[in-house]
Structures are given as structure tokens and as C-alpha cells.
Amino acid sequence: MATQNGVIVTDEKRAEEIRSSLENASDSASGRDALPVAETPKRTWRSYLWDTFDKSPEERRFLFKLDAVILTFASLGYLIKYLDQVNVNSAFVSGMKEDLGLYGNQLNYMITCWTVGYVIGEIPSNMLLTRIRPSIWIPACEITWSVMTILLSKCTSATQIYVLRFFIGLAESAFYPGMQYVVGSWYRKDELAKRSCIFHASSAIGTMFSGYLMTATYNLNGVHGYRGWQWLFIINTIISLPIAIAGFFFLPDVPEITRAWWLTKDEIALAKKRMELEGRANRGTYTKAKFRKIFTSWHIYALTLLYIFFNNGSNYGSQPAFSLWLKSEGYSVAAVNSYPTIASAIQVIFTLVYAWSSDSVFRGARWPPIIFSGTLLIIFNASLAVWNIPIGWKWVCYILGNIGGGVSGLTFAWAHEICSDDNEERALVVATMNEMAYVVQAWLPLIIWQQVEAPYYKKGFITMVFIAAAMIATAMTIRTLQKKENAAKAKEKAAGVV
Structure with a gap:
């Protein structure tokens, strides 16, 4: 039992509610809130459509501007990143293999070279984002990979592609974990999953767009002496550069250091207050004590393991499994590039369903949603491992086999919430999650997704079943650990108001 300003408190949760309301009253009395922001807005049916509908007009206006800039830049940036990441798959099945005389597992090696560069850059890049402005670092990296992409059109050997793919991966390593860090620096818990998932859905749109673009550019075959697959790389760069340059002018950094011209002083104060209410810490410094705290906590290990299972258990290890099956069945180049976009469209739909739910x-x-996704992946991959199944069910498995990709935003939203009280831990954990997932992706496809076994990747499909089961088990473990940690924090806070 505790007493707070004459109020008898018998419940830990109620003690925290009283403490929070008193803090809000104190803030209002001192005039610290430039714009009104409710700690817990009253929830109505409208919030199920979009979370801003239950908030004050000022906060809605602020969130509208924030969404218009951050979500637009994040989504367009991730679209071009993913477009430039997967374009080698589209080019490979559309003439590059034959024109350059590629053979064996060289496509696997091209993917691996990109992955190695991506892995090397992620953690250093996200640590830099706690020291320098994201509005400088992220667009600069985007311009770098955009320029390198066009150089792929001039390659005449696999070795040249290996080198360029490594440096493209190195440049691209800044974007996804970096933008997840930025998104997690502006949005509250009831807003975060939707934005993270909308951001991540751009990867599926990028995959779809790559297929449509390859279908279109195939018609440019021979124009100005370039093959259709070469035009794919050229047009990728033409699309990417304007988006990258726009980042210098629009990306708002993080609330405490933002100089965004499109935000008013009151809105910047509101942004800082929102993060304060969310318990999201400001930028600090990396010290030995901080590193010790980070690496002795379960956060970095459990969350990283979850993302490893997600990343390597969805999208067939980044292999064009669906496309290669279609090609083996004798479908045209247009069909091989277009039909897999249906799977990407389904992924986008499920990504949004996961976010809203x-x-x-x-x-x-x-x-x-992670449990739901993992369960379906077990069913689909087990079916493909059997292989001799009705052709209609095989189409269903391939078309729905990418629905696991939609939970990525949820895993990062979860990480932002779990690591809210330490900015540097949040940046490092987000980067480590993504990096270690790609560390595994650098070697696992060489074992289970060997191109010479296409289209029947028996080892790959069987492995996916076990990875999906492990993802489910890890998610449930994190849930248990988080509940225990939150209970301990609530007990400490309740004791603090005695």
C-alpha cells in the first residue's frame, strides 16, 4: 500500500497512473507544453482506422506533416534500395545469364557479395547516426549506391559484378536500420507498428516494381546498343537519384536536433514532449558502462535472434524461387517477371493487416501476427518440401509464401519499445538485428538455396519449416521476458511513490 498526495494506492498500475497524471498537471502548470498532447487519448472506433483521429487538432496536424515527409521519404528510399538490391535477380532471369556466360552458383555469389558489404556497414553506420545528422549521412549513402547501380550495366564478367555488388551493399547498409532508428525517434507506441510496417511494405513494392520494370525494359532490348537487362540498371539509377537528393532537404533528423524547415518551433517542442511521455531517451554517448549494460541484457540477444529467424525464413532466402520455377515450366520472360509480383502484392496486404491488428x-x-505468420509459413514450406503436390496448391504456396515478410516492421517496433530508455542501445540493437540476420544470409543460401538445385530446393524448404518454428518460439520467449521486465519496472516505480 502507498500514499500519494493523500490518495491511498493499493495497486501498482494505479500508482503509476496517479504519478503520470500528477506529472502532467505539473507540466501544465509550469507552461512546459507548447501544444496540447494527451498522455493516453480516449479511444474511439475511429482510431481503428487511423490512430491520429482521436488526438488533438494540433497533434493531428503535426503527425500529418510528419507522415507526409518521413513515411514518403522512408518508403521511396526503401523502394529504390530494394529495387537496387533485387534487380540482379530480375536481370539474371532476363538475359544476363546468357549474355555474360554465367554458370553454376554465380547468382548465389552475387547475392552473397552484396550481403557481405551490407553486413560490414550496418552497425558502424547506425552508431554514426547517434553522432552525425541522418539528413546528411543517409542521403549521401543513397547517392553512392545509385551511381554504382548504373555501372552494373557496363559489366562484362561475374567478377566485376561481385565487386560492384559488395560496394552497393556497403552503401545500402545505412538505409534500413538507419531509417528504422529515425522512425522510432518520432512515433509513439500506438503509432509505431503502422509506420514501421508501411515503411517495410516498400520492399515488396520494390520487388513488384522490379518485375514490372524488367518486363518493360525488356522491350528496350537493343536500343542504343544496350540489352534489356542493362536498361534495368540504367533506369534504376534515373529513378533513385532524385529521391536521394531530396533527403538532404526533407529528412528531419531526430527531435532533439531537428532543423526541419517544415516544422514550427511549437511542433518541435511537441515532438520532444511526445518522446518524453513515451520514455524514449535522448542521444547520449557510448561508454564502457553503457556497452556493458547493453551486452549483459537479454534485449540484444533475443531481438537479434528473432530477426535472424524472420529474415532467413521469409522470401525464400532472397532467391527468385518462384521465378525459377516458372522458367522451368516454360513460361515467357514477361510471365516469369510479372507473376511473382502477385506474391509481393499479397505481402503488402498482409503487412498492413499485421500493422493495424x-x-x-x-x-x-x-x-x-508473428505467430500467425510463422504458422502459415510452416504449412506452405512443408508443402513445397513434399513438391509432388497438386499444381493449384503449389501456386497458392508460392503466391502466399512471402507473407512472412510483413512482420519485419513489428519486430523493429517491438525493439524500439523494449529499448526505449536508452537511445544508444536502441540504435545498436536495431543495427545488430539487421546485421546478424544478413550475416546468416551471407552463407545459408549457399547451402540450402543452391541455384543448381532449382527449382526444387528441397533443403531450403525443409529448413524454412524449422526456422518458422524457431521464430514462433523466440517471439513467445521475448513476450515472457518483456512481461517480467515491465513488472519489475512497475514495482520500482510504485515503490518510488511511497
Whole structure:
């Protein structure tokens, strides 16, 4: 039992509510809030459609501007990043293999070279983002990979592609974990999953767009002496450069150091207050004590393991499994590039379903959509491992086999919430999650997704079943650890108001 300003408190949760309301009253009395922001807005049916509908007009206006800039830049940036990441797959099945005389597992090596560069750059890049402005670092890296992409059109050997793919991966390593860090620096818990998932859905749109673009550029075959697959790399760069340059002028950094010209002083103060209410720490410094705290916590290990299982258990290890099956069945180049876009469209739909259900239906719980996704992946991959199944069911398995890709945003939203009270831990954990997932991806496809075994990747499909099961088990473990940690924090806070 505790007493707070004459109020008898018998429940830990109620003690925290009283403490928070008193803090808000104190803030209002001292005039610290430049714009009104509710700690817990009253929830109506409208918030199930979009979370800003239950907030004050000032906060809605602020979030509208924030979404218009951050989500637009993040989504377009990730679209071009993923477009430039997967274009080698589209080019490979559209003439590059034959024109350059590629053979064996050289496509696997091209993917691996990109992955190695990506892995090397991620953690150093995200640590730099706690020291320098994201609005400088991220667009600069985008310009670098955009320019290198066009050089792929001039390659005449696999070795040249290996080298360029390594440096493209190195430049691209800044974007996804970096933008996840930025998104997690502006949005609150009831807003975070939707934005993270909308951001991640751009990867599926990038995959779709790559297929459509390859289908279109195939018609340019021979124009100005370039083959259709070469035009794919050229047009990728033409699309990417304007988006990269726009980042210098629009990306708002993080609230405490932002100099965004499109935000008013009151809106910047509102942004800082929102993160304060969310318990999201400001930027600090990396010290030995901080590193010790980070690496003795379960956060970095459990969250990283979860993302490893997600990343390597969806999208067939980044292999064009669906496309190669279609090619083996004798479908045209247009069909081989177009039909897999249906799977990407389904992924986008499920990504949004996961986001809305997590934020609204499950009231901020991240694990239910992860369990649902993992269960379906077990079914689909087990079916493909059998292989001799009805042709209609095989189409279903391939078309729905990418729905696991939609939970990426949820895993990062979960990480932002778990690591809210330490900015440097949050940046490092987000980068480590993504990096270690790609460390595994650098070698695992060489074992289980060997091109010479296409289209029947028996080892790959069987491995996916076990990875999906491991993802489910890890998500449930994190849920248990988080509940214990939150209970301990609530007990400490309740003791502090005695």
C-alpha cells in the first residue's frame, strides 16, 4: 500500500497512473507544453482506422506533416534500395545469364557479395547516426549506391559484378536500420507498428516494381546498343537519384536536433514532449558502462535472434524461387517477371493487416501476427518440401509464401519499445538485428538455396519449416521476458511513490 498526495494506492498500475497524471498537471502548470498532447487519448472506433483521429487538432496536424515527409521519404528510399538490391535477380532471369556466360552458383555469389558489404556497414553506420545528422549521412549513402547501380550495366564478367555488388551493399547498409532508428525517434507506441510496417511494405513494392520494370525494359532490348537487362540498371539509377537528393532537404533528423524547415518551433517542442511521455531517451554517448549494460541484457540477444529467424525464413532466402520455377515450366520472360509480383502484392496486404491488428486489435502486442505468420509459413514450406503436390496448391504456396515478410516492421517496433530508455542501445540493437540476420544470409543460401538445385530446393524448404518454428518460439520467449521486465519496472516505480 502507498500514499500519494493523500490518495491511498493499493495497486501498482494505479500508482503509476496517479504519478503520470500528477506529472502532467505539473507540466501544465509550469507552461512546459507548447501544444496540447494527451498522455493516453480516449479511444474511439475511429482510431481503428487511423490512430491520429482521436488526438488533438494540433497533434493531428503535426503527425500529418510528419507522415507526409518521413513515411514518403522512408518508403521511396526503401523502394529504390530494394529495387537496387533485387534487380540482379530480375536481370539474371532476363538475359544476363546468357549474355555474360554465367554458370553454376554465380547468382548465389552475387547475392552473397552484396550481403557481405551490407553486413560490414550496418552497425558502424547506425552508431554514426547517434553522432552525425541522418539528413546528411543517409542521403549521401543513397547517392553512392545509385551511381554504382548504373555501372552494373557496363559489366562484362561475374567478377566485376561481385565487386560492384559488395560496394552497393556497403552503401545500402545505412538505409534500413538507419531509417528504422529515425522512425522510432518520432512515433509513439500506438503509432509505431503502422509506420514501421508501411515503411517495410516498400520492399515488396520494390520487388513488384522490379518485375514490372524488367518486363518493360525488356522491350528496350537493343536500343542504343544496350540489352534489356542493362536498361534495368540504367533506369534504376534515373529513378533513385532524385529521391536521394531530396533527403538532404526533407529528412528531419531526430527531435532533439531537428532543423526541419517544415516544422514550427511549437511542433518541435511537441515532438520532444511526445518522446518524453513515451520514455524514449535522448542521444547520449557510448561508454564502457553503457556497452556493458547493453551486452549483459537479454534485449540484444533475443531481438537479434528473432530477426535472424524472420529474415532467413521469409522470401525464400532472397532467391527468385518462384521465378525459377516458372522458367522451368516454360513460361515467357514477361510471365516469369510479372507473376511473382502477385506474391509481393499479397505481402503488402498482409503487412498492413499485421500493422493495424497489432496497433489496434491487439492493443500494441507485437507477437500475435508473428505467430500467425510463422504458422502459415510452416504449412506452405512443408508443402513445397513434399513438391509432388497438386499444381493449384503449389501456386497458392508460392503466391502466399512471402507473407512472412510483413512482420519485419513489428519486430523493429517491438525493439524500439523494449529499448526505449536508452537511445544508444536502441540504435545498436536495431543495427545488430539487421546485421546478424544478413550475416546468416551471407552463407545459408549457399547451402540450402543452391541455384543448381532449382527449382526444387528441397533443403531450403525443409529448413524454412524449422526456422518458422524457431521464430514462433523466440517471439513467445521475448513476450515472457518483456512481461517480467515491465513488472519489475512497475514495482520500482510504485515503490518510488511511497
